[in-house]
Amino acid sequence: MKLSIDQLSETPTPQAFAVTPEWWRASGGAAAEVAEAIGEAVEFRVEAHRMGVDVFLEGEASGALELACGRCLARYRAPILERFRLVLEPAGHRVPADPEGAAALARDGLFLADELESGWFRGSPIDLSAFIHEVIALLLPVQPLCREDCRGLCPHCGADRNAESCNCVEKNPASPFAALEVLRGGSSGGGNR
Ligand SMILES: [Zn+2]
Ligand SMILES: [Zn+2]
Numbered sequence: 001m002k003l004s005i006d007q008l009s010e011t012p013t014p015q016a017f018a019v020t021p022e023w024w025r026a027s028g029g030a031a032a033e034v035a036e037a038i039g040e041a042v043e044f045r046v047e048a049h050r051m052g053v054d055v056f057l058e059g060e061a062s063g064a065l066e067l068a069c070g071r072c073l074a075r076y077r078a079p080i081l082e083r084f085r086l087v088l089e090p091a092g093h094r095v096p097a098d099p100e101g102a103a104a105l106a107r108d109g110l111f112l113a114d115e116l117e118s119g120w121f122r123g124s125p126i127d128l129s130a131f132i133h134e135v136i137a138l139l140l141p142v143q144p145l146c147r148e149d150c151r152g153l154c155p156h157c158g159a160d161r162n163a164e165s166c167n168c169v170e171k172n173p174a175s176p177f178a179a180l181e182v183l184r185g186g187s188s189g190g191g192n193r
């Protein structure tokens with residue numbers, strides 16, 4: 001997604017961009033699992049305007065991600081809404097200290113600071129793809145859960161404990177009976193009374 005800096009005025013200009021898995025791969029988005037999580041429905045909206053020599057961007061990523069639950073493995077849709085603000089200063093003759101940042105400024109006309117709230121631009125148009133990548137990658141949960149209290153799969157028989165209960169006995173190492181059962185060589189599960 002390109003942004004024509006030289007056409008911006010002090011009135012915000014709205015733009016919308018559909019984020020697709022195909023675009024993610026083609027534009028060099030890092031994590032492949034993000035491309036899998038992007039359904040048909042992630043939209044990136046941005047309003048940009050000039051503030052003196054700076055450029056101010058404000059917008060949101062919205063829609064849903066399609067994730068696999070870390071406990072029961074079920075696929076589920078997670079609604080997303082992430083708002084952002086980004087202030088860009090003209091880079092002038094400055095060069096970012098880190099080589100990656102310098103390469104991004106040369107390639108995209110955009111260098112992002114660590115917090116994703118500020119950065120530098122150079123020339124026009126600038127390419128916002130790297131920024132879109134960052135915003136959406138941050139939306140991926142570290143531990144995806146289909147619901148807060150997902151009971152997961154039984155480690156013994158694989159039954160989905162959200163849907164059915166199985167007869168496997170939870171081995172409780174704190175219980176003296178469990179230790180006794182190990183001594184007896186009984187490891188096949190089943191109730192002990
Ligand atoms: Zn689950
Ligand atoms: Zn079981």
